[in-house]
Amino acid sequence: MIKLWLICYDVKDDKRRTQLAKLLEQHCERVQYSVFECPLDVKKLEHLLSTRWLKVLNLQEDSLRIYPLDASAKQKIKIYGLKDNPPYESPDYLIL
Numbered sequence: 001m002i003k004l005w006l007i008c009y010d011v012k013d014d015k016r017r018t019q020l021a022k023l024l025e026q027h028c029e030r031v032q033y034s035v036f037e038c039p040l041d042v043k044k045l046e047h048l049l050s051t052r053w054l055k056v057l058n059l060q061e062d063s064l065r066i067y068p069l070d071a072s073a074k075q076k077i078k079i080y081g082l083k084d085n086p087p088y089e090s091p092d093y094l095i096l
Contacts, residue, residue, distance in 0.1 A: 004074055005038045005045060006067040011057065020056045020064075023048075037069075 007028060011017035021030075027048065028036035038045070045066070057064060 002039050002041050004069040005040060006069055007036045007038055007064070009034050009057075009062065009064045011062040013058070013061070016056055016058065016062065020053060023052050023056065 007024060009017075009020060011020055011034075017034075021034075024030070024036045024038070027040060027044075028038035030036050040048070049066075053064065
């Protein structure tokens with residue numbers, strides 16, 4: 001089952017930071033500079049963490065945080081300022 005995850009990072013090195021952001025952008029929607037909303041099932045999230053995302057980081061210097069957002073949390077999101085970037089909504093269709 002697909003859940004919505006809030007993922008944020010603090011990466012010291014520019015090269016690692018850029019690399020991680022590009023990897024996250026493949027599966028997630030960037031909502032702020034280092035914050036992403038990701039609609040993924042748990043297995044896919046764990047797979048991406050172990051095979052891609054964590055391999056980029058130096059865990060002695062960097063951090064990656066992942067917060068699950070359930071349906072009720074998503075309904076309570078408040079956005080102030082740039083309202084043209086609403087919470088991620090899964091599309092009703094997929095273009096291949």
